[in-house]
Amino acid sequence: MTETVKLKSPIDGSIYAERPVATDPEVNAAVERARAAQAGWAQTSIAERGKYMLAMLEALVSMTDEIVPEIAWQMGRPVRYGGEFGGVRERVSYMVEIAEQALKPVPASNPKDGFRRYVKKEPLGVVMVIAPWNYPYLTAVNTIVPALMAGSTVILKHAAQTLLVGERFAKAFEMAGLPRGVFQNVVLNHGQTEKLLGSGRIDHVNFTGSVGGGRAIEKAAAGTFMTLGLELGGKDPAYVLSDAKIDHAVASLVDGAFFNSGQCCCGIERVYVHEKVYDQFVEGFITETKNYVVGNPLEQATTLGPMAQARFADLIREQKAEALRKGAVAHVNMKVDNDVAGSPYIAPEVLTNVDHQMSVMREESFGPIVGIMKVRNDEEAVALMNDSPYGLTASIWTSDTEHAVSIGDRVETGTIFMNRCDYLDPALVWTGVKDTGKGAALSAIGYDNLTRPKSYHLREEI
Known part of the structure; x- marks a missing residue:
């Protein structure tokens, strides 16, 4: 029997949506597509990446009339407040706007004659986003957009409570014409998620959720040396x-x-x-x-x-x-x-x-x-x-x-x-201390957390 994820609506307790969990071969294929697409995506100019992001944004906004009641059915937010797209528009637009400056090479602080010395900000590779249900669009774009702008590819695993949000993102990126494999939405159970994180095939994971969930993520990723972004509990x-x-x-x-x-x-x-x-x-x-x-x-x-x-x-x-x-x-x-x-x-x-x-x-x-x-x-x-x-x-x-x-x-x-x-x-870094987690999102610092530094020490005069 095929395993499924069921979304139980808080409105009336009915099953609002149900989707099959990806098979292991399907998960492997998704990772392979992401890895294969990443090299070409990294060679795409930042300006071109930004055009895709803004086109995705407009595609999402065009679905507002469908998404607003969909959110209510999934997690209970009243329709009178509309979608999350005011904040989504602000964050996406800002992170696209600052990308060129935030991602440009950093020259050495002490110039030396005959040498070119600088640090480039390289994409991490394949980034996995494990998104929460409470603000399912706002929280997800915090990592999805800057990771893609930095040249990584993204695999999204959304919360079961907001199962349909991942599909909306996938549809919006498809409408934007994003190259195949650059963004993918997957439906996984906890065991599959832990297995994938422990496989060494993911380069960075961003998780928003409980402290217990964050500890499970760290444990699953132990020994892989992937980087982590964790936004956990708050009081x-x-x-x-x-x-x-x-x-x-x-x-x-x-x-x-x-x-x-x-x-x-x-x-x-x-x-x-x-x-x-x-x-x-x-x-x-x-x-x-x-x-x-x-x-x-x-x-x-x-x-x-x-x-x-x-x-x-x-x-x-x-x-x-x-x-x-x-x-x-x-x-x-x-x-x-x-x-x-x-x-x-x-x-x-x-x-x-x-x-x-x-x-x-x-x-x-x-x-x-x-x-x-x-x-x-x-x-x-x-x-x-x-x-x-x-x-x-x-x-x-x-x-x-x-x-x-x-x-x-x-x-x-x-x-x-x-x-x-x-x-x-979005112009200020979003981060926490103590059991709230580690890492940083948004602002130029958010880009630093979604790239790796690579030094260039070039002797031009011999």
């Missing part, structure tokens, strides 16, 4: 100072906590508020949260759809129950149809009287729940923000830029925001 904090513009902070942080049902890599999961503005902030935060409408993501009125899987929602229920047992106070208590154990539908929740003995303040939630703590000063806030095994982003809310920078210098994280959150600027 992103916010610190609201006494001079913050509270209305702006409330609106932004509520959105940062609950957009996409809280299923954001850099979503806000814990908030620390200076005691002088704590009561005002909490009151505003609760009021704003109660405006959410939980329901069927295919309906325009819905602003918060189901989580991608019921087990994710059950984790949020468990974190809330544990926090309440330990003395936390829940403020929203919204009544939602189907908000019961075993259902992906769950209401947003705001907790106060929380502390770091509760899992909701220490362990990744990745759902619509947030704890808010009162703090006395910067020292207490920084200590609490750093009291986490993760470090992706942290946001600081203040009217004093230099003060924000001084606090940010002490926070263990990959990105510091001031007066905003939950956003990737």
Whole structure:
């Protein structure tokens, strides 16, 4: 019997899509095509590669009307928010725009008469992208586009929960006329993925997902010496100072906590508020949260759809129950149809009287729940923000830029925001520390992580 991957929709529990898992000969053929195509692709000019990327982008955007409800069916995001193509367009366009400069040879810093000395940035070869379901287009292009622009070929293995996204990418590249073998979408099970990574036939893998998944990737790749890009867990904090513009902070942080049902890599999961503005902030935060409408993501009125899987929602229920047992106070208590154990539908929740003995303040939630703590000063806030095994982003809310920078210098994280959150600027490197993983995406530094240096030391005068 042929093994298949089934996509169970969070909307109604139905099987929305089912695809056969690639056979071992099919996997081998895909790798061979990628390897064979890579040499020719590397000889294609950067400008020409960019034309293919922009044509792919336009092909994707042309499918918006089909893709938006498709995303809702696959992982639950409400259709009212449209697709991800505003961000996709920004990232693709920027990485194409900077490619010539980012990839050009770097001359030696100390010129010597009679010599040409420089470092070229060579493509890695065959790059594998293992993409997540929460922002299935945005996260994938972070590596797909710069890897292709750098001259590598790409094999995409998308999450089972967003199985159809890989097919959309493949169709868009086909519409763009990309040469055969340069980009391929494959459907694999975990065992096949691990086997392929351990084969030594992949030169770089980029994985976005859980810490456990990242460890499995490292273990599978052990001994191959491939390079790795890993974006793993997060527990992103916010610190609201006494001079913050509270209305702006409330609106932004509520959105940062609950957009996409809280299923954001850099979503806000814990908030620390200076005691002088704590009561005002909490009151505003609760009021704003109660405006959410939980329901069927295919309906325009819905602003918060189901989580991608019921087990994710059950984790949020468990974190809330544990926090309440330990003395936390829940403020929203919204009544939602189907908000019961075993259902992906769950209401947003705001907790106060929380502390770091509760899992909701220490362990990744990745759902619509947030704890808010009162703090006395910067020292207490920084200590609490750093009291986490993760470090992706942290946001600081203040009217004093230099003060924000001084606090940010002490926070263990990959990105510091001031007066905003939950956003990737493609001109800035996207990276993390601690259990959030390693590697870097986007910006010119992202290109450095998707190329290898090759030195040229040429004596021209003898």
